[in-house]
Structure formats: structure tokens, C-alpha cells
Amino acid sequence: MASNASSRASLRSERQIPTGRVGNGSASARTKSVPPKRSATASSLRSPVDPDNADPGRVRVAVRLRPRNADDFPHDSDFTSCVELQPEFKRLKLRKNNWSSESYRFDEVFTERSSQLRVYEAVAKPVVESVLAGYNGTVMAYGQTGTGKTYTVGRLGKDDPSERGIMVRALEDILASTSAVSDIVEVSYLQLYLESVQDLLAPEKNNIPIAEDPKTGEVSLPGAAVVELRDLDHFLELLQTGEANRHASNTKLNTESSRSHAILAVHIQRSLKGKEEKDSSSLANSSDNFSSHRVPLLLKSKLLIVDLAGSERINKSGSEGHMLEEAKFINLSLTSLGKCINALAENSPHIPTRDSKLTRLLRDSFGGSARTSLIITIGPSAKYYSETSSTIMFGQRAMKIVNTVKLKEEVDYESLYRKVENQKKLKEYEASFAEFEETFSMKSENLEKENNRLELEIRRLVEDLNNEKHQNDLMSKEIVHLKMSLNQSKEQQLENSMSQNILADTTQMYGKKIEELLKQLEDEQSRSASLEEQLNEMCQQLSDTQNSLQTQENVVDELKKELSEIHEESTSQIQSLKVKYDELFSEKELLYEELKSMEEKVLNEARQRKSLEEEVLKLNRALCDNSVELESKGPYSMTRSASGLSGAVFMPRSVKSRETISGQKDTISKIFEEVGLSNILSMLKSEDLDVQIHAVKVVANLAAEDINQERIVEEGGLDALLLLLEASENTTIHRVTAGAIANLAMNGSNQGLIMNKGGARLLANIASKTNDPQTLRMVAGAIANLCGNEKLHVTLKKDGGIKALLGMIRGGHSDVIAQIARGIANFAKCESRSISQGFRKGRSLLIEDGALNWMVANSTTFSASTSRHIELAFCHLAQNEDNAGDIISSGGIKELVRISQVSSREDIRNLAKKALNSNPVLLAAAR
Ligand code: ADP
């Protein structure tokens, strides 16, 4: 029954009661210093006639009844409500039993149906708005565990925004009313448990100390994390993190959230620039001196939203005698809060705020300078009558507390100046000004910090000035009153001479009082003047600082410009380098591909070469048997060439052999066609001696053909052969290589190359080292061929070629001697031609190396062809006048005569005769 009545009452009340009765009319009471509110709503606009708003600084207390829940129905007992609400009268009736009940009045009474929005708008919104206007504010929930403190204050309402509690709604309003550009909104979220402050945003921070500014008395937690908010989602995230940390921390400490206090601190810093500019137009007229020095000012304020620990513990923990430590600490804070509230409610001179951390943190919220709203939460069940009753008593006491709400906004210097000008009577100003001066000197180190402090100081001074003005007004009234009394007295004096003396005394006394007051006024005036002077100085300093700031800003601008130029330049450089890099990279790619295909080619060729080498080896083995057999058979044929007596050395002579050799030649040309010259030549460098030997043989055979000679040299064959001659120790190599060189030396242009490349020296070296007749025959043949080029004669002699040729006579092998004789004949013939053409003079180089004596001694010793060569050589030597002496002295003249008479060849006979006849010395000696 009772509960039905109560719910009907609450329904009625919700319709009738205007929103937002908690809070105060401070906005109207302090319109001069409070800036215009951006998001003012009906709830924040208080009627000045509202009797509840008589005291703007009083702590506003609302009570909220939680709806019934399962906990209210223990076992099978019936539910009994002990609470009856009369929201229209802002009354709550607490029934002790059927016979007695008490009625209490609050600033607002919320039924169990009141919405979160309504509770917020009535309890917290006025505080939030006053915080946005620069005042500090506190919203706090107090009540027994389970009565809805956290529901009211901390609910996130993630799924249903209408469920959002005070914290989320407050931040929603704050973020909507502040500028993301010029204002800063920061939050800290803390838990106070066992007298230890824990950071719910940074759980590793434990036991954070509380600091108090000795000057302003402001309480802060310098160790706590302060997070600047981006938006509401960011805040919801932080709250969630905080809740998770709170849960984790409480699990670790083996406690519940109901035993700790959760404190959300919101720090707001707003820039007042806009307001200043707006106000400046009205100020400009009254104080031209200062209108040009606008100082951007900051409005700093703090909002605390506190979810207190369950209030039942105040009563229980001590009496139950357990959890001593916890009782001592949890309740130390909560008990101490109760004590402070009591002391404040009773206007006690000592408020024990220092007794606990909670009361230190909330020092400002009760009896301090903040605007404070308290919501007490209760359950309906009679079961908890005593807890509900003590909660209500707490609320009742809190309602008596009056705070001196202070605006933390500073006044600009112009308005201060004006006020100082206008308000002449100032008391206690001197002391305040001294403090002000001291603050100013401290501020010279850090200008911004100094400004803020200075602004605060000025704010206080302005308030003092206001007070002074008020007092001055009172005093003026008193003076008027006194004057009136005096007049009355004078009138009375006229009427009643009896009272004249008394009146005279009174007049004298009042006169003195007036004099004193006038003197005081004068003093104040002079103090005002000096204050004015100091203010002027301050303004000057401020303007200087502004100027220097301007200069620095200019420098920064220039540097920025320079930086951006450099940046642009480097960007373009990087761009062009990038393009270059790309080009090089693609070029590299191409080259890499080319390289790869080349590598493949080389590999293929190497493989091909290998197989060819094997084939050549096979072919050569077959060939080898034949050629070795042929080579050993005897001297080589001689052919005529344009350069004179020259011939292929590496070729068989007999008819039978010729047939064999033509087969062999076919084989060689087959090899040549299939393998290719360059491959054959490369085999000269083979590591395998067998391959080397066969390759030299093939090259020697090829070199016998006129058409191959030049090509072999062109493709580096000559170099390879000379290298073999020099480097190899193998006699077969020596022999066949010498043969190959001999064949190449048949070609006139090759002869010069062989000489230039030191061929004569190498041949001479081989000739001196070996006694193998076959090798000697090849070497002799090679030198003999070189003898057929008169341009090479001098070099040939110098390189020891002629000496080597004559030296090979030593073995007495007829084949060798035949080549020697051919060489001598070649040499003599070409030399005589050169001398007759006038290219050279002097006696024959042959004679110098001793050829003549051997010729004289052996002209008839050897075969017919050898003898014919010797005879030819005689004839040619005799052509040169300078040789005449030697021919005569060596006995060669006799041979010459013999040749002219008995040589088997007619052309030689004629040649000898011609020589004798053309030279009178010889002719004379012949006779
Ligand atoms: P406290 O923080 O005071 O211990 P809670 O806020 O945790 O209490 O509330 C206890 C229970 O009651 C929770 O389940 C909560 O959702 C519910 N509750 C509290 N107040 C209300 C309300 N006004 N309307 C609906 N449910 C409420």
C-alpha cells in the first residue's frame, strides 16, 4: 500500500516539478564576471526568486530512490517500504514504524522512475555549466552499497545512450561546449582504497601522493596520468579501461568496488581571447591607454565526479570488529568526510580535512571554493532503515554547507584599472598588493606562469575590491545616517537647550569620526595612485614581452620559409635522382640479361669444344700413325716462291708418300672444316700434351697451304706456336712447331712477323739445344725461309739466326745440310739483289759469320741439289765487289772458276761467268 502511494506520488511529481532545481543562481548572482554560456538550457537558468537559491554557494543535495529489486525481497518475507516521496514538495518521509515517521526536505527528490537524463540535468548540469564558466565543481554520489551510486554516476550506456550516467553526460556537454582548437579538456581517473591513490588509467602507478599548492591551496595529483580528450568515444574508451583496471585491481586486492572511492577529475582550460575581443569595444572608450594591450587569458577549472564507497561501512566495519585495516582506512576517508560535513554544517572553526586522503582531495568541494552537488542514493526496503536513515542525515547535514564559490577567471588589466580608478575607498588593499608585488617578481622567470598567477591574484583583488566597495557603501550610508542624526541633534539642540551639551559632545565625537574616515579615504586615494603607477609599469613590461615575442615569431616564420624552400629543392633533386636510378636500373637489367645469354653461349661453346676436342683426338690418332711414319722418311720437297728459294718443310717428298699425304690432307681438311681454325688453334693451349701435339701437327699441315698461312697468323696461331716453342720441353712439340713455323715462313708477310715476335731467337735456341736431325731439319728449313727476305737480314744476323743455321752443320745430316745450303743460297741471292739496288753496302753478313769457308770446303761434298745451292750462293756473293777480297783469300775464287766451267746447270755456269767478268779483281785473281 505504502509503496503504491509512493509511486503515485512520484508520478505526479515528475509532471509538476520544473527541471533543474538543484544547483544555484550563481549565474545571475555573478553575471559581471561569468562569461556568457554557450549552451545554456532551461535547467541552468534559475529564477532569482527561487528561495532555494538564496545562498548561491550552498551545497545542493538531491536524493534518488532506487527501484525495488530482488535484494529487497529476502526469503518469503513481504516487502515493506520505509520511504515515501513527495517530489512536488521536495520532501521525503522516512517511516520508522507504523507510528512514527520523519520528513526531510532536499533540493531535489527523484523517484525510482526518474530518468538518468533528468537526474543529470538537475544535479550535474548546473555544476558542469559553472565549470565551463571557470569555477571548480564537484558532483558526488553517497549511499549504501547497491542503492545506485555507480548507476547514477558511472554508467556507460553503451547499448542505450539514455542509460548514460553523469560522467558520460558531463563530458558530452563539456566537449560540445569547448573548442577542439583553443581549449583543452583532460581527464584523470583514480581509485582511493586503503588510503592509497591508484591510477585507473595507468594501473602501475600506485600510492600517488597528493600535492597542495601552498599559495592557492589547490589540491593536485602530479603523479597521475592526465589524458587529453579527443572526443566522446575516446572518453568512453578511457572509462572502460578505468573500469577494467578497477576490476583487476579490486580482484588483486581481494575487495569489491563498493569499498573504494572512484574519482574522475576533468581539467578544463579555455582560452578567453574571443571574450576579450568582444569586450574590448566597450572598454576602448573608457580606457584608451590599455585598449591596445590585449592579453589572451585562460580560464582554468576542474570538475570532480566522485563515486564514493558504500556508506554502510561507516557503521558496520567497526562494530563487526573485522577487516580492521580496511575499516581503519576505507572508513578513515569516509568517516573523515562525515566529520568534515558535520563540522562544516555546525560552522565549526576547525574542519579536519587533513585527516584523510579523500577529505584532502575534496577539500575544495565542501566549504571550499567549488560548486558542489551531492546525490544521495537510497533503497526503499525497510530492512535497511538504519542505513537509509544515516544516508539521509548525511545529506541533510551537507545541505547546510555553504561554499565560497570562486571564479578562476582573471580580469583584464583595463577593467582592473577602471575599477581602481573608480573605487577610491580600499581597505586591506595594501597587504594584498604586497602579495601581488611579490607574485609579480616571482613571475619574471616564467612569463606565462607568472601571468596566470598574476591573473589569479588580480581576481582575488577584484573580489576584495568588491568587498571594499560594499563596505564603503555601508560606510557612506553610515555617514549619511550620522549626518542625519547630527541634523536631528542640532534641531533637538535648538528645541532643547538641556540636551545641548550632550549634543555638542556627540557632535564632536561624530566630527572626529568623520575626520578619521576622511583621513582614511585620503590614505586609500594615495595608495590607489601608487597602485596605479605600478600597474602602468606592469603593463609596460607586458608590452615589452609581447614585442620580443613578435620578433621571435618573425624569425621563426623566416626559418620556416627557408626550410620549406630547402625541402622543395631536395624533393626535386630526389625526384631527378629517382628518374636516373630507374634508368640505370633498367639498363642494368638489360646488361644482366645480355650477360646471362653470353654466359650460356660460352657454356655451349665450351661443351661443343670439348666434344670436338675428343673428336679431333680420335681423328688425330688415326692421322698420327701415318704422319709420324711419313715425317721420318726423309727430306721435304722444295717449291719456288716469289721471294726466292723457299719451301714447305713439313711435307713428304716421295711419290708413294704423296699419295698417302693426299689422303692425310683430306683428313686434315675434314678436321679443319668440322672443327674450325679457331678451335684448332685453341687446342694448342690444351693441358693435354697429346691434344697439343696433334693440334700442332694439324696446324703445321695447314700451314703448308698458301691459303691457310695468313689466316693462321691472323687468328693468333703464330703467337701460339712461338709460345709453344719457348715454353714446351717436349721434342715432338719442338719439331712439329718448328715445321709449322717453317711453313708459315714461306709467306713473305709472315716472315717479318716471325722476326718481330722473336722467332729467329727462339729457333736459334732450339737449334743449339737439340741434336735430333728431324728437329734440326725443321729449324734449318724455317731459318732458310727467313733468309729469303733481304729486309730481315740484319735482324736475322743480330738474333743469331745465321750463326744457328751454320751451327746445325755439326751433325752432318744431309737433310739438314740441304736446308742450310738452301738458306745460304737464299740469303746470298737476296743480299746481292739488295746491294745491287743500292739498299745496302759492305761485305756479306754471311761471310762475317763464317759461311764462306764452309762453302769453299764443301761445295762438292753433298748431294747434287745441296751442291747446286752452294754454287748459287758463290755466284751471288761474287756479285758484290766488297766480297771479292774474302772470296780470293778464302780460296773461293777457285770454286767460282770451277763453277763457271763445270757446273751441271748452264744458268749457274753463266751466273759465275758473269760475276767473274764483271769484277776485274776477281778476273785477275782467277788467272
Ligand atoms: P552502488 O554503486 O550504489 O553499489 P549500483 O549502481 O551498482 O549501486 O546499483 C545496484 C543495482 O541496482 C545495479 O544492478 C543497478 O543497475 C540497479 N540500479 C540502481 N539504481 C537504479 C535505477 N535508478 N534504475 C534502475 N536500476 C538501478
Ligand code: MG
Ligand atoms: Mg558502485
